Amino acid sequence: MPKVLISDKMDPKAAQIFRERGVEVDEITGKTPEELKAIIGQYDGLAIRSSTKVTKEILDAATNLKVVGRAGIGVDNVDIPAASARGVVVMNTPFGNSITTAEHAIALMFALARQLPEADASTQAGKWEKNRFMGVELTAKTLGLIGAGNIGSIVADRARGLKMKVVAFDPFLTPERAIEMGVEKVDLDTLLARADFITLHTPLTDQTRNILSAENLAKTKKGVRIINCARGGLIDEAALKAGLDSGHIGGAALDVFVTEPAKESPLFGTPNFVSTPHLGASTTEAQVNVAIQVAEQMADFLVSGGVTNALNMPSLSAEEAPKLKPYMALAEKLGSLVGQLAHGALSSISIEVEGAAAELNQKPITGAVLAGLMRVHSDTVNMVNAPFLAKERGLEVREVRNEREGDYHTLVRVTVRTEAGDRSVAGTLFGNQAPRLVELFGIKVEADLAGHMLYIVNEDAPGFIGRLGTTLGEAGVNIGTFHLGRRNAGGEAILLLSVDEPVTPELAAQVRALPGVRTAMALAF
Ligand SMILES: NC(=O)c1ccc[n+]([C@@H]2O[C@H](COP(=O)([O-])OP(=O)(O)OC[C@H]3O[C@@H](n4cnc5c(N)ncnc54)[C@H](O)[C@@H]3O)[C@@H](O)[C@H]2O)c1
Ligand SMILES: O=C(O)CC[C@@H](O)C(=O)O
Numbered sequence: 001m002p003k004v005l006i007s008d009k010m011d012p013k014a015a016q017i018f019r020e021r022g023v024e025v026d027e028i029t030g031k032t033p034e035e036l037k038a039i040i041g042q043y044d045g046l047a048i049r050s051s052t053k054v055t056k057e058i059l060d061a062a063t064n065l066k067v068v069g070r071a072g073i074g075v076d077n078v079d080i081p082a083a084s085a086r087g088v089v090v091m092n093t094p095f096g097n098s099i100t101t102a103e104h105a106i107a108l109m110f111a112l113a114r115q116l117p118e119a120d121a122s123t124q125a126g127k128w129e130k131n132r133f134m135g136v137e138l139t140a141k142t143l144g145l146i147g148a149g150n151i152g153s154i155v156a157d158r159a160r161g162l163k164m165k166v167v168a169f170d171p172f173l174t175p176e177r178a179i180e181m182g183v184e185k186v187d188l189d190t191l192l193a194r195a196d197f198i199t200l201h202t203p204l205t206d207q208t209r210n211i212l213s214a215e216n217l218a219k220t221k222k223g224v225r226i227i228n229c230a231r232g233g234l235i236d237e238a239a240l241k242a243g244l245d246s247g248h249i250g251g252a253a254l255d256v257f258v259t260e261p262a263k264e265s266p267l268f269g270t271p272n273f274v275s276t277p278h279l280g281a282s283t284t285e286a287q288v289n290v291a292i293q294v295a296e297q298m299a300d301f302l303v304s305g306g307v308t309n310a311l312n313m314p315s316l317s318a319e320e321a322p323k324l325k326p327y328m329a330l331a332e333k334l335g336s337l338v339g340q341l342a343h344g345a346l347s348s349i350s351i352e353v354e355g356a357a358a359e360l361n362q363k364p365i366t367g368a369v370l371a372g373l374m375r376v377h378s379d380t381v382n383m384v385n386a387p388f389l390a391k392e393r394g395l396e397v398r399e400v401r402n403e404r405e406g407d408y409h410t411l412v413r414v415t416v417r418t419e420a421g422d423r424s425v426a427g428t429l430f431g432n433q434a435p436r437l438v439e440l441f442g443i444k445v446e447a448d449l450a451g452h453m454l455y456i457v458n459e460d461a462p463g464f465i466g467r468l469g470t471t472l473g474e475a476g477v478n479i480g481t482f483h484l485g486r487r488n489a490g491g492e493a494i495l496l497l498s499v500d501e502p503v504t505p506e507l508a509a510q511v512r513a514l515p516g517v518r519t520a521m522a523l524a525f
Helices: 013-020 033-042 056-061 080-085 098-113 116-124 150-161 175-181 188-194 214-218 237-246 284-304 320-341 362-375 386-392 464-474 505-512
Strands: 003-006 024-027 045-048 067-070 089-092 142-146 165-169 197-200 224-228 249-254 273-275 346-355 396-402 410-418 421-430 434-440 443-447 452-459 479-486 492-499 517-524
Touching (some): 003 013, 003 033, 013 284, 045 284, 056 080, 080 089, 080 386, 098 116, 098 150, 098 224, 098 249, 098 273, 142 150, 150 165, 165 188, 214 237, 320 362, 320 517, 443 492, 452 464, 452 505, 464 492, 464 505
Parallel strands (some): 003 045, 067 089, 142 165, 197 224, 224 249
Antiparallel strands (some): 410 421, 452 492, 452 517
């Protein structure tokens, strides 16, 4: 039974779903990285929010880990390249807390417009400073939206409901989507110049880090009010403080900080500055949503192989998974076969699906071929890290889809380009389940690729099979199955034998020395 650790505070629904789906679960929160390292080796899955930092060190200790599930959107607390290199799937729940976070941004916009936190503190201190707190209306003001994805678009919708004009900067926003959202797509400088309020809703990337830098803050309208419910690091905090002190910036509300938890900051105590401790996603509704989603996704993956919302692997629904399973077994075997047989550096690989296979999601088939190919050189490779390793090695990967049926109702063909030319193998599924090789380097040969095998290329001549049988028999190697294919009578023939014992290098050399043999090598599946 797979075992999951929930290492951050999460709604109890998550643990309940894991148990209902046949996944054992431990809830152990508040561990130091050292403590987590000591226990993580026992778990197949790790469910987190933002407190647990899934570093390379933790991943190195996580010898059984298959999946990290983030109950939330941002995955900046997970070292995704390190997870991918270890073959660990990383999933998030991209929609469960979007409404809640958008509402928090709107709440902070109101808080700034009417100085609610300061007015509250002053009133409760018995000051009744009615003249001190003069606010501004939101109606007819311009809201500048930086990032118009899930949360940004909900913020835009709510802001339009408040009769604000919304201008949006997002390089990936299409003109059609902008019209649909009722926002005006603008460039960043235009947004900075026109917005009365600016709200940020992008991930933190190399392009968005300090998107509100000192230089860009200087381009804003005097009195601008700024809200950040996305990620610390999008705003230069020192420049923000200077802008608030000079009065150029009329107010700022941060839910997120460069360093979290933000126990101290030069911004604290600045007039017109409002802060919350990364509460964007903190509503009961959102926390129930993300807890249910993350547990369902992780359980699907651990129990049936379904992949949803993975950041380092193609999606595969729980319905698709059983249909694709035999194809993935076939694809892995074909990848392994070309990996074992093709010598020298490979420059490209083409994965072609034909007939019934062309109706399926091809990405997992490609991932399985690459995993089979790469595993020949390293047994830590799986479908998650294989595409990354292939890229790292400069292997060009092509996917071809051919809906027309050929000789077989379904076929997967793998062709690699080597220094010696193209090498192609193809396989089908017998009865839609059993993987079978049907073509090897242009020669029709039918074989089950399993266990220990011996691959031989020889000149098709009488007497060879007898000599081969004698050689194997004398070495105490029993033949299980025997598959023969040839280009033409008397031409080149291919023999694939399954044998009950591993073929030693010495025995392979003995076979190579038989008259007429061009190649003989041991294979293993
Ligand atoms: N405060 C919280 O508790 C909380 C809760 C949920 C999400 N978040 C954060 O909110 C942010 C937005 O989440 P989302 O679900 O809307 O993400 P999303 O992926 O749906 O949207 C992000 C948008 O940013 C845009 N973008 C990317 N690079 C950009 C750039 N250089 N300039 C302008 N736009 C750019 C993308 O095109 C996309 O439309 C994320 O950083 C997420 O981690 C915070
Ligand atoms: O889990 C949280 O409280 C914060 C989540 C938020 O930052 C997110 O990116 O989803």
